[in-house]
Amino acid sequence: MRKWPRLPNAPIVEAILDIRVRFAVPVDILRLESFQDAIRDRYPVKLGRMSFETEVRVEGQAVQQGVRRSGPDGFLFKDSEQKRTVQARSDGFTFNWLKPYDTWEALRDEAREHWERYRATFNPEAAMRVALRYINRIELPLPFADFAEYVRTLPVVAPELPQGLRTFLMRLEIPEPQRGFIGILTETIEQPSGDGRYLPFILDIDVIREATFDPAGPLIWETLEQLRDFKNELFFGSITTKTKELCS
């Protein structure tokens, strides 16, 4: 594995390790609730999780938004500060770590501990997808002349057009065919913060491997190590030295 620089002021606002599974027999939702028993001292907060989707309906020229619920699909177990969450769902397992981030090793080791318990308790037939997602929020000091001072992967506006962007959302799917990975890079800006002194730039990196994994085998974790490398390639490749300095 490559060595990556550690940014003392890392802009990570949420790190996610996600494993989707397939069951031979659907797991009982009430059994998922019992997952908390062994971790209650560290994760005392329990919330039932509804699978919900926001839906957009088009009726003539009107666009209506609503919410559709398809039923309970698992539980969220949160620590008392609500910075870390273990999700035990009927379609898989997720470990979320909100700001402040520690290290990859800390995230991986704790996620692995919970995953081993999930696997041993519910006995999934296979893991179908493993993913890491890092949401970074970088406060760019305003004013600046060009986004390119801070970001290297950007939408391009033809030079003869006005170069000011009020907002943007860019989503790129970047395959890595050698390892069979897909990187989804989402960039956007939020409304200025700090009395207009900073422009929050969101750099959201989701790296995914879809394959059939033995839930008890080492391949899941070897793949996650490689995905972390790919995530770092996308992150460090997309920011400039000036941005690294902001995070140092």
Next chain:
Amino acid sequence: MKYAVAEKPTPLRRLLSPESYDSTGPDLDRLFEKVLRAREHYYAEATMLRRAQTLETVFGELANDWIVDTRFQSSMTRITSHPSYRKIISLGQEVLPLILRDLATSPKPWFAALREITGTDPVQPHERGNVRAMTSAWLRWAQNNNIRW
């Protein structure tokens, strides 16, 4: 490419809501689906930040519809059977912190929703009808059950 300072910045939610037109041919339909996919990914279910953002947005819109539509209504049955109120209940336990936050800020008839979602009622018989006491009872219950708002 630079940042164009805007008097009224476009909220991201607006950017992620696809435009619709009367004559939607297959290309426009596909484009529409792509914007929806981008939106779904941005607000992916596994992420806590985005999920919370989605919940908050959906809750805010539904609560606003409910308040506007029932502001001159005196029948509690009608107030609590309003479709937006029912939709908020259907969001389940995850919406509890948002209801509690709203209740703590400006008491509203959230008690039926809280009872339905939690399956419990911490309000004592002598407190019924006293909105301030009922609010305190629910906020105490939430604290005792590690639910923050």
